[in-house]
Amino acid sequence: MLLAIDAGNSNIVVGLIENDEIIKVFRVSTDTSKTEDEYLISFRQLMDVGGVDYKKIDGAIICSVVPPIKSALTGAVKMMTGVDPLIVSAQLNTGLNIDIDNPAQLGSDLIADAVAAVNDYPLPAIVFDMGTATTISVIDRNSRYLGGVIMPGLRLSLNALSSNTSQLPKVSIEAPESCIGRNTVDCMKSGSIFGAASMMDGMIERIEDELGEKATVIATGGLAQYVVAECRRNVICDDNLLLRGLNKLYRMNK
Secondary structure (H helix, E strand, C coil): CEEEEEECCCEEEEEEEECCEEEEEEEEECCCCCCHHHHHHHHHHHHHHHCCCHHHCCEEEEEECCHHHHHHHHHHHHHHHCCCCEECCCCCCCCCEECCCCHHHCCHHHHHHHHHHHHHCCCCEEEEEECCEEEEEEECCCCEEEEEEEEECHHHHHHHHHHCCCCCCCCCCCCCCCCCCCCHHHHHHHHHHHHHHHHHHHHHHHHHHHHCCCCEEEEECCCHHHHHCCCCCCCEECCCHHHHHHHHHHHHHC
16 A cells, blocks of 8 residues: 655645555645654544554655655654655656756656646646645646746635735635625635636636647646636546656656
8 A cells, every 4th residue: 555645835635545546535734843753643643533554555655845844754654654755856757758947846746746647638738736836737748848837826815815905804715606796705705716717717728829739637736626617618627636646656666
């Protein structure tokens, strides 16, 4: 059984994969102050609650965009499983031709997303990963990673709006009944959800213009489901894209 960990800025996604099937997915808050012992306790508690025997784990892979916790996660996994986890980077065998200015700068989460997209979907592909930041990855029909886009994520933008204005409240992330809001809360919801959906539609059009052809569009990440439903373009919502990418990377490098 493979333990696959995706450490993001807000949450850590813990996946358990057996025979290439994702059997359990857990989420815990990212905490840069936690020690490896504390992460070990958290992981064991998750396994106990989920009815998973962690002693059956014989492989592990970690994808982290939070450098301060990488060491703690690695130590916790080693103590729990007895195996040294594989750390995702551009130096691994990815099957991608990473055609950007400095391949070493490519985030490990983007690598995992791209690997899964190449293996699971027709190319070219555009991948939206919607977490604390919203990232876009572009892969051409020859599995060449061309580059992408980085922008503030949906929740980050909303928090910044309410934190830096005197009269705008915190609001939940959900679509209002209409685009034209008739009160402050609905105006903010419209701007966040319909604005993000319009951004996706517009970026897809611009990227396809540069590619010179239509692309498969995939969205993943914790906030994708709220926005994809409002897009006018066809966008596939794939919650487990990154975990499948981690599984593929592990198989390719072990």
